[in-house]
Amino acid sequence: MKISTYHSYDELPLFLNAELVAKVLGVSISSAYELMHEEVFPSVRIGSRFVVPKDKFRQWVERQTGGAR
Structure with a gap:
């Protein structure tokens, strides 16, 4: 299992790509x-890319x- 290098949602960019989703x-x-x-x-499709808005990602995780954090 990979270990996340992020310690809070505030450290994430506004949109996450697949690499960041995997890391987190x-x-x-x-x-x-x-x-x-x-x-x-x-996820949101932009052209051929999929990205995830940070706010929606956090809600999905919760x-x-x-509801645990």
């Missing part, structure tokens, strides 16, 4: 890409963990 969640980049293509995940 501690998963492989291929797992991050799979997640970003799921309808329930808050829903997945039952």
